[in-house]
Amino acid sequence: MEMNPLKAKDGEKIALMGNEAIARGALEGGVWIAVGYPGTPSSEVIMTLQEFGAEIYAEWAVNEKVALEIGIGASIGGARSLVTMKGPGLNIASDPLLSASYSGVDGGLLILVADDPGPITTQTEQDSRWYGPLAKLPLISPSNPQEAKDYTVIGLELSERVQLPVILRTTTRVNHAIGEVVLGKISEPRKFRSFKKDPQRFIRAGMTWNLERHRWLNERLVEFEKLAESFSLNRVEGNGEKCIITEGIGYQYVKEFLLNKIESGEKFRILKLGLLYPFPRDFLRKALRGCKETIVVEELDPFLETFLRSELLTFGFSTRIIGKDSGHLPKEGELDLEKLRNLLLGGQNVKDRSLDSAVPIEVPPRPPPLCPGCPHRNSYLGILGGIARAGFSRKDIPIFGDIGCYALSAYPPLSAIWTEHSMGASISMAMGLKLSGFEKPVVATIGDSTFFHTGIQPLIEAVNKRVDMLVVILDNQVVAMTGHQATPSWTKTETGRDVKEVKIEEIVQGIGVDELKIVDPYDLDSMVKAVADSINKRGVKVIISRAPCAILEARRKGRPAYYTVIEDKCTGCLACLRATGCPALYVNEKGKVSIFEEDCYGCALCARYCPTKAIVRGDSVGKKD
Amino acid sequence: MGRKINILISSVGGQGGLSLSRMIAEASRLAGYSIATGETLGMAQRFGSVKSFVRVGIGEKVYSPIFHKNEANYMLCLEIIECARNLEYLDTLLGWIILSYDFRPPVSASLLPSKEKIDSSLLLRRILSYSGERAVLIDPKEVREISGSSRAINASILGAFVEISKIFDDSHAMTAIELVLRNQKAVESSRKAYIFGKSLKGIGDAYSPRRLI
Ligand code: SF4
Ligand code: SF4
Numbered sequence: 001m002e003m004n005p006l007k008a009k010d011g012e013k014i015a016l017m018g019n020e021a022i023a024r025g026a027l028e029g030g031v032w033i034a035v036g037y038p039g040t041p042s043s044e045v046i047m048t049l050q051e052f053g054a055e056i057y058a059e060w061a062v063n064e065k066v067a068l069e070i071g072i073g074a075s076i077g078g079a080r081s082l083v084t085m086k087g088p089g090l091n092i093a094s095d096p097l098l099s100a101s102y103s104g105v106d107g108g109l110l111i112l113v114a115d116d117p118g119p120i121t122t123q124t125e126q127d128s129r130w131y132g133p134l135a136k137l138p139l140i141s142p143s144n145p146q147e148a149k150d151y152t153v154i155g156l157e158l159s160e161r162v163q164l165p166v167i168l169r170t171t172t173r174v175n176h177a178i179g180e181v182v183l184g185k186i187s188e189p190r191k192f193r194s195f196k197k198d199p200q201r202f203i204r205a206g207m208t209w210n211l212e213r214h215r216w217l218n219e220r221l222v223e224f225e226k227l228a229e230s231f232s233l234n235r236v237e238g239n240g241e242k243c244i245i246t247e248g249i250g251y252q253y254v255k256e257f258l259l260n261k262i263e264s265g266e267k268f269r270i271l272k273l274g275l276l277y278p279f280p281r282d283f284l285r286k287a288l289r290g291c292k293e294t295i296v297v298e299e300l301d302p303f304l305e306t307f308l309r310s311e312l313l314t315f316g317f318s319t320r321i322i323g324k325d326s327g328h329l330p331k332e333g334e335l336d337l338e339k340l341r342n343l344l345l346g347g348q349n350v351k352d353r354s355l356d357s358a359v360p361i362e363v364p365p366r367p368p369p370l371c372p373g374c375p376h377r378n379s380y381l382g383i384l385g386g387i388a389r390a391g392f393s394r395k396d397i398p399i400f401g402d403i404g405c406y407a408l409s410a411y412p413p414l415s416a417i418w419t420e421h422s423m424g425a426s427i428s429m430a431m432g433l434k435l436s437g438f439e440k441p442v443v444a445t446i447g448d449s450t451f452f453h454t455g456i457q458p459l460i461e462a463v464n465k466r467v468d469m470l471v472v473i474l475d476n477q478v479v480a481m482t483g484h485q486a487t488p489s490w491t492k493t494e495t496g497r498d499v500k501e502v503k504i505e506e507i508v509q510g511i512g513v514d515e516l517k518i519v520d521p522y523d524l525d526s527m528v529k530a531v532a533d534s535i536n537k538r539g540v541k542v543i544i545s546r547a548p549c550a551i552l553e554a555r556r557k558g559r560p561a562y563y564t565v566i567e568d569k570c571t572g573c574l575a576c577l578r579a580t581g582c583p584a585l586y587v588n589e590k591g592k593v594s595i596f597e598e599d600c601y602g603c604a605l606c607a608r609y610c611p612t613k614a615i616v617r618g619d620s621v622g623k624k625d
Numbered sequence: 626m627g628r629k630i631n632i633l634i635s636s637v638g639g640q641g642g643l644s645l646s647r648m649i650a651e652a653s654r655l656a657g658y659s660i661a662t663g664e665t666l667g668m669a670q671r672f673g674s675v676k677s678f679v680r681v682g683i684g685e686k687v688y689s690p691i692f693h694k695n696e697a698n699y700m701l702c703l704e705i706i707e708c709a710r711n712l713e714y715l716d717t718l719l720g721w722i723i724l725s726y727d728f729r730p731p732v733s734a735s736l737l738p739s740k741e742k743i744d745s746s747l748l749l750r751r752i753l754s755y756s757g758e759r760a761v762l763i764d765p766k767e768v769r770e771i772s773g774s775s776r777a778i779n780a781s782i783l784g785a786f787v788e789i790s791k792i793f794d795d796s797h798a799m800t801a802i803e804l805v806l807r808n809q810k811a812v813e814s815s816r817k818a819y820i821f822g823k824s825l826k827g828i829g830d831a832y833s834p835r836r837l838i
Binding site: 003013014015041118120121144172173176177178179180249252253255256259337338341356357358359360361363364365366367368369371411412413551574577578581582583585586587589591596598599 | 639673688694709713714729735736737
């Protein structure tokens with residue numbers, strides 16, 4: 001049996017995660033350039049292309065804006081490209097996005113943007129569907145893995161035919177759902193064809209012809225709507241007077257609830273939309289005829305509902321609209337299944353079995369902690385120790401955080417960072433606070449990949465404007481949080497491509513900071529000293545706290561050691577646990593600390609805090625590693 | 626008329642709960658069933674709560690990748706506290722619990738001042754009070770000894786699940802394990818764990834598991 005989803009044959013049915021299905025779709029759609037920046041829930045698309053050896057260019061870019069510009073560049077030369085990112089990533093890439101609609105493309109360009117209702121792992125519940133009307137670009141939305149694959153192929157085809165980039169918008173429950181997918185044929189990657197000098201298309205800045213291009217764009221959109229019809233992205237199921245407009249995962253929920261109802265003759269009409277922008281007016285005008293009541297089932301913002309309300313007058317008939325703006329569905333959080341059920345089946349005397357569910361047993365929450373042996377734990381302990389050693393209270397010195405695993409330092413016992421805002425914001429926000437008149441020292445902490453992504457410009461700004469601050473770059477040499485992707489400091493990427501290492505210290509020095517130190521955070525004393533010495537000096541001081549991500553290192557090389565507790569010596573004071581919060585530690589039935597030896601990385605940090613020296617290296621007491 | 630089977634998998638990140646959901650997905654596909662799973666993944670760190678929904682449609686298509694409270698026909702648990710956390714999903718009339726009773730108190734709980742300590746055996750008894758005899762208990766230490774790996778515990782749960790539900794052939798389940806693990810050594814230990822899981826019976830011998838489903 002073929003185990004490789006990228007090599008499995010045409011017509012085969014296999015179980016794929018939505019993101020794997022998009023990766024497969026990219027190959028079926030002839031993508032030659034696949035590029036993105038990691039971001040949950042979008043990362044597995046590029047990861048799948050890399051892991052299963054797609055013979056195309058599939059690499060991570062330094063950030064989403066750069067990724068999109070690479071995609072645009074490839075597509076104006078006639079190649080087909082796929083660019084992937086999560087919702088907030090499209091905010092970073094929005095500048096090239098809005099110009100891309102004026103330039104248009106020659107080879108198909110599909111932009112995957114993955115939103116995260118809940119939000120489960122994202123900073124906001126951003127609804128990226130608004131980028132359709134904002135950028136005036138076609139936007140399509142699949143509802144399960146099969147459609148995720150099919151829409152990838154269709155999106156590329158449509159993009160190329162209409163000469164506009166197409167946005168493929170997904171949500172977590174589609175990206176991360178597994179479902180059966182029937183495969184199509186893989187096609188030859190479409191590479192460079194030609195690139196002609198055409199200033200009216202490719203030169204934007206304040207040119208008179210931009211008005212003409214805008215007109216061109218509007219015509220293209222009309223064209224797109226017609227063309228999309230022939231790909232059946234929108235469809236009607238059933239023919240009742242009670243109508244439901246839905247898209248994405250909402251459609252799957254609706255189907256689940258109504259399947260039996262419709263079969264037993266209940267009068268529901270489902271309008272399933274795959275094309276969300278341009279808003280399919282013609283389709284809806286026909287499909288909605290005769291609807292007494294229209295329920296709009298969508299996640300996040302009332303996007304379709306807003307369009308529908310504004311279009312209804314032009315349709316020349318009225319239907320009562322039920323949705324979020326009408327107060328029937330919440331505007332926050334994932335679609336609430338219970339509420340949806342009541343809304344759809346309400347008043348029909350359906351027994352809600354969830355009311356009889358078991359009373360949950362109360363157990364303590366389990367927020368994700370920093371991994372055992374994670375170097376970030378040491379870095380923050382070093383920063384907090386340095387603040388104390390320099391004579392400040394930790395309550396007085398704000399530590400600005402950034403996006404990455406190290407944001408978990410916000411939880412006790414470290415409770416280290418004060419802010420975690422948007423990619424690269426630590427340095428610039430620290431700068432703003434200083435400028436506001438804050439007199440004590442400030443510390444900004446940022447990971448290596450986030451520094452590459454959007455941290456360099458803020459550092460330039462801080463140095464240039466002579467703002468005093470300590471910047472700690474937490475360099476674990478990988479994009480850890482999203483599943484360990486490459487950074488520009490690698491010499492070989494996941495696909496085996498030889499690349500030139502870009503050194504953070506050279507960038508930092510090039511910017512002209514006042515002081516640069518490179519410290520190993522596992523050497524906690526040096527880390528404390530470095531912070532204490534630098535924190536109160538004038539200028540921008542940078543400490544690169546460098547040690548590889550522990551969990552990745554353990555996977556690659558095995559762990560260096562493991563530690564164990566001599567129970568007789570442990571007094572149960574919990575000093576080790578209170579200092580580190582390492583998840584390999586636990587309190588056993590006797591009230592003493594034990595170590596899950598399988599999970600211990602052997603960093604020795606906990607042993608350092610034990611007043612009775614009860615924690616020792618496993619091999620030192622004759623246990624085998 | 627077909628039927629749908631709802632499965633909730635509860636685990637601590639890193640225990641193999643996501644691989645287990647993937648194995649059931651692959652086995653379902655091999656058996657020709659409809660499948661939809663819903664989970665949240667993508668964080669590198671382990672040790673957080675992980676909850677995966679798995680839905681299998683036999684002779685019927687499943688649409689939604691998630692389901693409601695009180696609708697899990699099976700709860701597959703890799704840890705006691707996580708099992709307790711999600712009990713409201715269990716169908717309290719007919720649902721089964723298959724539980725590998727690893728006990729991993731979260732480190733954050735030990736930091737709370739003067740919190741009552743969690744008593745694992747009390748917790749276990751309370752969990753079982755929801756499922757009655759419809760429970761299979763797996764001793765994770767035994768699986769480790771038999772298979773030589775703690776990463777194979779999920780395969781023992783799969784074995785117990787197949788034994789009770791009878792929805793898969795062993796050959797499908799084993800192929801699914803191979804497809805997901807893609808590593809000969811891991812497949813070998815999982816095979817042993819799977820066979821061990823299959824040999825286990827529900828805790829109430831008076832009730833034949835077959836009669837209950
Ligand atoms: S994945 Fe790496 S960086 Fe992230 S918490 Fe774990 S050890 Fe630390
Ligand atoms: S040595 Fe201590 S702090 Fe380090 S990983 Fe092991 S248990 Fe955790």
